[in-house]
Amino acid sequence: MDIVVFSSHELPIALGALREVALADGALARSDPQQRAVLEELAALHGSRVDVDDVDGLPRVAPEAVARAIPDPHRRKRLVQLALVVAMADGEVTAAAVDAVEALARALGVREQGVGVLRLVARGHRRLAQAAVRRRVVGALAGEVLRDEGLAGLRELIGPLFGAGLEDRARAFRFKQLGLLPEGTLGRVFWEHCTARGFLFPGESRDAIAERAVFHDLGHVLAEYDTDPAGEIQAGSFQAGFIRRDGFAFLLFVILHFHLGIQITPIAAPQVGLFEARKVLRAVARGAACKVDLSDRWDFWDVVHLPLGEVRARFGIPPLAAARPREEAA
Structure with missing residues (x-):
């Protein structure tokens, strides 16, 4: 976007x-x-x-x-x-x-x-608004999965939201091995990001995030946004920026959830008043500058072994410091 x-x-x-x-x-x-x-x-x-x-x-x-x-x-x-x-x-x-x-x-x-x-x-009519945005967001992510992988792929994507994901020990172990990569690589930093927060790796349990959805937390790592509510609205805005097809659906999602208090995702509690225009718009612009739509079948395994800074440069993601609001950077 x-x-x-x-x-x-x-x-x-x-x-x-x-x-x-x-x-x-x-x-x-x-x-x-x-x-x-x-x-x-x-x-x-x-x-x-x-x-x-x-x-x-x-x-x-x-x-x-x-x-x-x-x-x-x-x-x-x-x-x-x-x-x-x-x-x-x-x-x-x-x-x-x-x-x-x-x-x-x-x-x-x-x-x-x-x-x-x-x-x-x-x-x-907040519940109706909630339902409409959920349909749009799920449709944006799930439509392509359904076409490419059928119902099995769709279940793998959305099953964890209902505790019905797929356990896969081999897949979970592959993600855990990222912790063995050298410090500062994308994979190692991602492993640290998840481990420090107690996030389950894909395949680790029935409610662990699907591998197709890992791009969200990889986006946190690449863009340097935290996972607290203030960080999530910026990470979601960054995601809206790099998604080429209907990125606005995700911007609408995070503003409703983290600013107007309308719960869209069941994973996080809704919040009120977290929209900061300069931070949100800068995050969207940083995402738009990314050369890769991380949500569109991006094979992150190709770059997990590379230094994080090199991956950011390869994808054209502007440094966070350059994107900070003027009064913060001063």
């Missing part, structure tokens, strides 16, 4: 459209820092600078004007998805904000399921 997509002449219009969503529920009038930060960070990622005062000076743009200025379908889709992020950023999804996103999507000819999800949230 790339988010650095707008040309220099499109960017002010895109930011203006996002501001309209925030203004719809009066959020910017309340000086909400996260909605402002979305606009500022998106500008920074595009090589521009928009500070708090500049946000108030952005042009007022009607959806029809946005459609005339941004004709490309991919950029239109991304703008609607970013508008949904703005609608969620302050932690309160309002009907007015969803109306504004829906009007923008209609003018741009974009069909995005997330609009319907936020409509459900605004109306208080």
Whole structure:
């Protein structure tokens, strides 16, 4: 999911459209820092600078004007998805904000399921929103597995969520042997990551993660995000970035789960208020810079023996220090 997509002449219009969503529920009038930060960070990622005062000076743009200025379908889709992020950023999804996103999507000819999800949230139908996002996320991961490996592959992928995974001692032993690799290699660091946190290796038990899903924790290691809730929203955003097909589903997932308190995954408790616009958008951008979709049949065994830094460089993952928000890096 790339988010650095707008040309220099499109960017002010895109930011203006996002501001309209925030203004719809009066959020910017309340000086909400996260909605402002979305606009500022998106500008920074595009090589521009928009500070708090500049946000108030952005042009007022009607959806029809946005459609005339941004004709490309991919950029239109991304703008609607970013508008949904703005609608969620302050932690309160309002009907007015969803109306504004829906009007923008209609003018741009974009069909995005997330609009319907936020409509459900605004109306208080959180369980329906939960079910819709779960279907989308599982579909994004499971559809290809079902096509390639049939029902057996699908069971292996989602079975552990219900304590119905497959025990495989040989597979578990192969993962445990990663601890014998030299220090600093991807495999050794991954082994340390899992062992220190008590994570089970694939095949170790019926509720251990499937091997096809190991890319998530390998993403933690490659991107240097912790597994606490604040780290998980960034790791999920990084994952949204590197997933080439419907990465936005995963961004929607982590914002709902770790910011709006709507439980999507049964593995972690839902959280409220953990969306930090600069960190989340930077994580998405780092994931988008990754040359490999780690979720798409990536054979990590080919690189587990390599130094972690070399793997990051090979895949084009920017250093975490370079992605830290400006005030943190100072």
